[in-house]
Amino acid sequence: MSRVFPPVATSSRQIAPLPHHQPQPQHQYQAQLAQGQSQQSNSSRWTPYAPNIIELYPGPKNRLFLSLRSGIGEEVDYALPKLVVASFNEIDKFKLETWVDSVSALKEWPEKWIEGLELEVASQELRKSRRQSSSQSKLLRQQDTNGATDDDIQAPRELALSVVPEWTLPQSTIDRATNSLLVLRNASFTNTNAKIICRTSFLEFLIRFFSLPTSYLLEVSLRTPEPIHHILNILQSIFPFLVPNHANDPRIQRIFNVVLPELLIHTRDQAMIQNILPLLISNLSISNNHNLFPYSTLQELISHLLNLIVLRPTSPPVILDLSLDLLISLTQNTNYCKQILLSPEFSAHLKSLLALLDYDARQTQATWENPQHLTGKVIRNPAGEFVRNENSQKRRKLQRELNQRQMEIYGGPGVRVEVGEKAPALSKQIQERLYAMREPTRSIAWMHEIFIYSSTSQLLQVTFWHAYRDFFQNPSTIDPLLSASEVIKNVTVAFPGAMAKVWTDEMGGQKFVIAGMGFRKGSDDQERFTCLWQNCPSPHSPTDPKSLLAHIQATHLTTSQPPLRCQWADCTQMPFTLSHLLTHLPSSHPTPVPEVITSHPSTPDVQISQSSVTSRLVPPLARPFKLHFAATTTPTESTQGQGRIPVGTALLTCLILRNLAKTLKAELNLLDVDLIREKESQKKKNALEERFGLPIPENVLKEEEKEEQDELNDKLRNQFNQQDEIQNRERLNKARNAFVSAQERLREVVEQNISGLAGYLGESLGW
Ligand SMILES: [Zn+2]
Ligand SMILES: [Zn+2]
Incomplete structure (x- = not known):
């Protein structure tokens, strides 16, 4: 059975859920419930106390309310259980205004109960004062040796007090009061009923109840907890209608500012705490002007709450959250x-x-995954080794084809360039690429990396062979070495302008040489310092940043006026300055850069390898990029x-x-x-x-x-x-x-x- 509760207060802040939402089973079927009957079956369960429709008919002659008012025990005990069940099961139909004076009828027995409580308080007070006076008189008697006169005065008083009866309430009164309050509690969950309860003399009953001494209320809450919980629940339900109209009633103020805080401080009953906390929270959040705790109560309340939050309750932490909630209101x-x-x-x-x-x-x-619209395309880094190698390979090919046409054998003027003494050191990446190739492509690709055309160069065949053998004698290769004659045969495939021949020196000695090509000068590392100035006559002569700068200054900036535009590769920077030129010079040691980077999806591929970077869109995060971090x-x-x-x-x-x-x-x-x-x-x-x-x-x-x-x-x-x-x-x-x-x-x-x-x-x- 689900039940909608009215809001306890008109506070904008959600307060912790109301406790006591479990229906209060009657004694008669409590046993059934204890046997494990679920909540759902409650609503449909047949009980002998379920009233029929006729019994709930509206008007002054309603049978149940007439019986309740009759004052005859049997009649009352017939009517009350039916009203309890009706108020619980027929929450929508159970309207207090339907029956004339229904609240005062339901108030009759609680009033009898409270009369009994007041009498008990009075008798306790008397007994206490008698104990005090008798102990005082004992004291006096001990002090006074001639105590006879004192005894004369004391005796009649003790005699009078001894007739004060031990006051006990009949159990039937307590039960009937409890059931009446339970009916009112159930009824109060609908707003119209809550309003009616608030308007009637029931308030006087509440004021009377909370006027009992706090210590006595605590005692009653232990002896018969049920009626007190019903009263607190009713107070929660009627609170939204109570405060706006009765905020200035000092007796109501006393309930909220004195009695309830004191009950909260001194009770050790969890259910009491759970019932009182929402009331104090509501009271604090509804208006700030009428709640004025007495100073000592406030002190005690605060330290009590701060102690309550140290407790680690089982879940859900109802009392903890309610205590914190009240502390928020207080603070x-x-x-x-x-x-x-x-x-x-x-x-x-x-x-x-x-x-x-x-x-x-x-x-x-x-885990933070970058959103789809922030995903870029993954490309090879133009500054990475792979792209650099690819570019230098292309450059070499172009140079080779150009030089080939210039060789004498093809009718050209000849190629006059400096060549190296030994094979240039290749970068690790190129080495690995070559090792992974098969013959004869392997030896041809290797020659393209190592040699250049040179009309004046003659390379001993044995030197050539040794260079080949030394390079491919590596465990990473997948093909065995070719024989010397096979490799030398491939020379004319790689360099059609060169040829193997026998050369006779002046002394008449014969040497087997390869004519028309020589070792490329420098190493791959030094190639980073290739001059890319447009139409440079000797781009490969610089081998470090210093020599590159010297080369540019000596070769390209010879005129008194510096050029208007930068002419480095396809750079178009204007005006040209020396400080701008320095941005083109590579650092002496290559900076490690990632081989793969991300580019904005809208950047065209051709633009990626261009040196002008400023017009490119900001590269977003790559698709597989995820952020992981530990959090609470x-x-x-x-x-x-x-x-x-x-x-x-x-x-x-x-x-x-x-x-x-x-x-x-x-x-x-x-x-x-x-x-x-x-x-x-x-x-x-x-x-x-x-x-x-x-x-x-x-x-x-x-x-x-x-x-x-x-x-x-x-x-x-x-x-x-x-x-x-x-x-x-x-x-x-x-x-x-x-x-x-x-x-x-x-x-x-x-x-x-x-x-x-x-x-x-x-x-x-x-x-
Ligand atoms: Zn140059
Ligand atoms: Zn430039």
Whole structure:
């Protein structure tokens, strides 16, 4: 059976769920329930007490209410159980206004019960005073040796008091009162019924009940807890209608400001605590002007609550959350908040609050996946080794083809370039690529890397062979070495302008040589310093940044006027400056760069290898890029459109910390009187400015001024009427220190909690 409860208070803040939502089973079928009957079956279960429709008919002649009012025990005991079941099962039909004077009929037995309670209190009082007087008289007698006269006076009084009866309530009265209250409690869950209960003389009953001594109420709550819980539930239900109309009734105020707090402080009954806490929270949140706890009650209440939150209850943490909720309500009031801050144990309380920030927290591995629209395309880095090698390979091919046409054998003027003494060192990547190839492609590709055309060069065949053998004698190769003659045969495939031949020197000695090609000068590493200036006559001569710069200055910047535009590769920078030129020069040691990078999807491929980078879109994250980090989560609730917001114990704790920090900061500033005055006048000035020069009636202005003056006076009085202002100041500073030492822990929560607690902790930081 599900049941909708009316809101306890009109507070905008959701308070913890109402306890006592379990239906109160009657004694008669309690046993059935204990046997494990589920809640669902309750609604449909047949009970001999279920009233038929005729029994609930409206009007003054309703059988059940007539019986209830009859005063005849049997009749009452026939009617009450039926009303209990009806009020529970027929929540929609059970309207108190249907039956004439229904509330006073239901109030009859509770009133008899309360009369009995009052008599019991009176007899207890008498007994107590008799005990006191008799012990006093005993004392007197011991002191006074001539005690005869005292005994004469004492004797008749004791005689009179001895006739005071031991007052006990008949069980039937308690049962009937309990059932009547249960009917009212069930009925009060609908708003119309709650309104009616609030309007009738039932309030007088409540006032009468809560006028009993608190210690006695506690005693009754242990002896017969049921009726008290019903009364507290009724009070919760009627609260929204009670306070607006009776806020100024000092007797109602006393219930909320004195009786309930005292009951809360002294009861050790969990159900009582759960019933009283929502009432105090509602009361604090509904209006700020009528709740004024007596000073000592407030002190006790605060320290009691701060002790309650140290308890670690089983889940769900109803009492913990309700206590925190009440603390939030209390700390919203500056004066109450200050009481907490001034407490000598504040730093201990702060520590227990900090511990609650981790309540129900879980360690989690958070993964951040970049959203689809932020996904770029993965490309090879133009500055990476692979692309550089590819480019130099292309460059070499172009150079080779150009030189081939210039060789004498093809009718050209011949190629005159410097050649190296030995084979150039290849980069690791090129080496690996060659090792992985098969013959004959392998030896041809190798020759393209190692040799260049040169008309004047003659390479000994044995040198050529050794270079080949040395390079491919490596365990990483997949093909065996070719024979010397086979490799030399391939020379004319790789370099058609060169040829193997026998050369006869002046002495007549014969040498087997390869004519028309020689070792490429420099190494792959040095190739980074190739001059890319347009139409450079000797691009490969520089071997380091210094020689490259010297080369450019000596070869390309010879005129007195520097060129208008930069002519490095396809750079178009204008004007050309020396500092700009330096940006083209590679550093002496290659910077390690990733081989694969991300480019914006809209960047065309041709643009990627271009040296002008400034017009490219910002490269987004790559598709497979994921962020992982360890984080803490506390309970959250997802709301429409707003994402997830934190809830539960940890959030409640944050709110208390925020209130405490806010008040403490304000209090620390307020210690300076001049500052208050300045602020007040500033506030006044701002308020005046906010009126946009509209005419304001004189009396309104005067009233406002008076209010402001009163407020200021209050503040000043608060401050200076403190008997021990110095002590307060010390304690506030102590509270500040407590926050300072809590800062690291708070920052940790801000950093690690991904459930949104950080948004509520800002004000607790920065001391
Ligand atoms: Zn150059
Ligand atoms: Zn440039």
